[in-house]
Amino acid sequence: MSLSPIYRGRFAPSPTGPLHFGSLYAAFGSWLLARNAGGEWWIRIEDLDPPREIEGMADRQLQTLLAFGLESDAPVVRQSERGSQYRAALDRLLTDGLAFTCTCSRSDLAATGGIHRACVAAVPADAGDGRQPAIRLRVPDGSTVAFVDGLQGEVTQDVAAEVGDxxxxxxxxxxxxxxxxxxxxxxxxxxxxxRGHDLLDSTPRQILLQRALGLPTPRYLHLPLVTDADGRKLSKSSADLPVDPDDPLPALRVAWRMLGQDPDALSQTGNVTALLRAGTEAFDPQKLPRAATVSLQRTT
Structure with missing residues (x-):
């Protein structure tokens, strides 16, 4: 690992389908913020859920990003190859008593809305019946996390009460x-x-885990979630169409407008290189929309 610059950001898609417009919007926004800060922009493939992944999709996503001029400043990392790093962190938490094994299923936790505060499974984790337990972080009562999001402002969450272990x-x-x-x-x-606003409520959990592991907490900024005309997230909508890597300029211009930027700044650009250069020069983070969602239809 090299020494961090003043700014290092990343885009981390999951290879569960082709890159759609909502993903491009998030990638372009994160890229512009990194370039505006004179920093680096990395790509990481979050391939942690094989049952949901599509073979070859990670490479297809990377090719699409490249067609849009969004290239990682460092070699691409795939989470599926990093189990030893995760195991080392988990072992530390277990050794320190900050994590524990649990066989509670979703049905076991139905009465608490899925929030785990104590093990209620009929079969304990140490029963020796071959059942594979999960491992949870022990979240003490009163574990409230507050942080200031770069776009959404102050966020506070009682992780114990709202999320649980x-x-x-x-x-x-x-x-x-x-x-x-x-x-x-x-x-x-x-x-x-x-990243997108849909991950905002995960951030307090991650900050709590960073503290448990003695890790630094980065700055966070959550862009509005792109929805269709009916307010549905694009990944759950009929508007969830793959972006066209053979014709990248229209989608980049729409994403630029949805990021609150002046469309005239890109009007004279005829190729991806020129568009990204003009975008880097004209981008104003203060114009980013501060809403939780932004509708695709309103800007097309």
Whole structure:
């Protein structure tokens, strides 16, 4: 790991489908913020959930990003190859008594809305019946996390009451997103996390986990979530169409407008290189929309 610059950001897609407009919007926004700060922009593939992933999709996503001129400033990291780093962090938490094994299922926790505050499973984790337990972070009562988001302002969450003891290693043997993202952001020296508003409520969990592991907390900025005309997230909408890598300029211009920027700044650009150069020069972070969502239809 190299020494971190003043600003290092990243884009971290999951290879569950082609890159759609909402993903491009987040990638372009994070890229522009990194360039505006004179910093670096990295790509990390979050391939932690094999049952949901599509073979070859990670490479297809990377090719699409490249067609849009969004190239990583460092070699691309794939989380599926980083199990030893996650295991080391988990072992520390277990040794320190900050994590524990648990066989509670979703049905076991139905009465508490899925919030784990105590193990209620009929079969204890140490029963020796072959059942694979999950491993959860022990979240003490009163674990309230507050932080200032770069776009959404002050955010406060009582992690114990609203989330509970959350999973770090799943019962099916896969690593949980919360642990992997915290470990990788620290090991890669990320200073700034820019992503969609749908991940805003995960941030307090990640900050709590960073504190448990003695890791630094980066700055966070959550862009509005792109929705269709009916207010549905694009990934759950009929508007969830892959962006066209053979014709990148229209989608980049729409994303630019949805990021609150002056469309005239890109009007004279005829190729991706020229558009990104003009965008870097004209981008104004103060114009980013501060809403939770932004509708695709309103800007097309």
């Amino acid at each position: 959350f999973v770090l290693h799943r019962a099916d043997g896969y690593w949980a997103y919360q642990l992997a993202v915290v470990v990788d952001d620290a090991l890669q020296g990320m200073t700034d996390i820019v």
